[in-house]
Amino acid sequence: EIVLTQSPATLSLSPGERATLSCRASQSVSSYLAWYQQKPGQAPRLLIYDASNRATGIPARFSGSGSGTDFTLTISSLEPEDFAVYYCQQRSNWPLFGQGTRLEIK
Amino acid sequence: EVQLVESGGGLVKPGGSLRLSCAASGFTFSSYSMNWVRQAPGKGLEWVSSISSSSSYIYYADSVKGRFTISRDNAKNSLYLQMNSLRAEDTAVYYCARSIAAAWYDTWGQGTLVTVSS
Numbered sequence: 001e002i003v004l005t006q007s008p009a010t011l012s013l014s015p016g017e018r019a020t021l022s023c024r025a026s027q028s029v030s031s032y033l034a035w036y037q038q039k040p041g042q043a044p045r046l047l048i049y050d051a052s053n054r055a056t057g058i059p060a061r062f063s064g065s066g067s068g069t070d071f072t073l074t075i076s077s078l079e080p081e082d083f084a085v086y087y088c089q090q091r092s093n094w095p096l097f098g099q100g101t102r103l104e105i106k
Numbered sequence: 107e108v109q110l111v112e113s114g115g116g117l118v119k120p121g122g123s124l125r126l127s128c129a130a131s132g133f134t135f136s137s138y139s140m141n142w143v144r145q146a147p148g149k150g151l152e153w154v155s156s157i158s159s160s161s162s163y164i165y166y167a168d169s170v171k172g173r174f175t176i177s178r179d180n181a182k183n184s185l186y187l188q189m190n191s192l193r194a195e196d197t198a199v200y201y202c203a204r205s206i207a208a209a210w211y212d213t214w215g216q217g218t219l220v221t222v223s224s
Binding site: 032036043045046049050056096097098099 | 165211
């Protein structure tokens with residue numbers, strides 16, 4: 001079974017800073033990886049799919065990269081509304097989510 | 107507007123049953139695979155079950171196999187999850203989600219809370 005490990009568990013940054021979130025798979029998932037954002041009390045929102053494709057309506061400050069086992073979600077300049085929990089998800093066998101990274105205001 | 111609205115959650119005793127529904131609108135429901143994803147209180151996301159557009163393919167997480175049944179009615183634009191033999195560990199918010207490329211969840215409902223407790 002593929003395991004997704006996200007790091008760090010918590011990331012403390014200020015608005016305007018660059019955020020780099022990591023997702024590592026225990027074996028190759030090719031480019032079959034997505035990123036979601038979830039704010040308190042809300043459903044998740046798809047940000048990135050197939051490792052690097054932005055979903056409809058997602059701002060250009062969000063970008064995804066990587067393939068195989070190492071993936072990165074980058075937010076180029078943090079806006080106040082970007083502070084949330086971020087999950088990666090793979091689809092190589094059964095759908096599986098990482099444990100999440102909490103992005104909090106410093 | 108593309109929308110998914112879940113209903114049917116509530117408090118149920120261990121061993122009991124519950125049926126969740128998800129009403130879809132704003133898109134051609136019969137063209138998309140649909141899914142249930144749950145989130146225990148304060149925890150991460152867990153995929154529960156998926157059903158293809160014509161119900162030909164159905165999949166379950168090991169944690170619910172044999173106890174939960176996913177189904178859909180394309181004429182009614184509705185998705186269902188029949189949950190039997192419920193356990194405390196099934197307590198979660200259950201989200202209905204639409205798939206794109208049979209894998210990514212691009213539209214989510216607001217969720218419905220299921221609490222299994224005596």
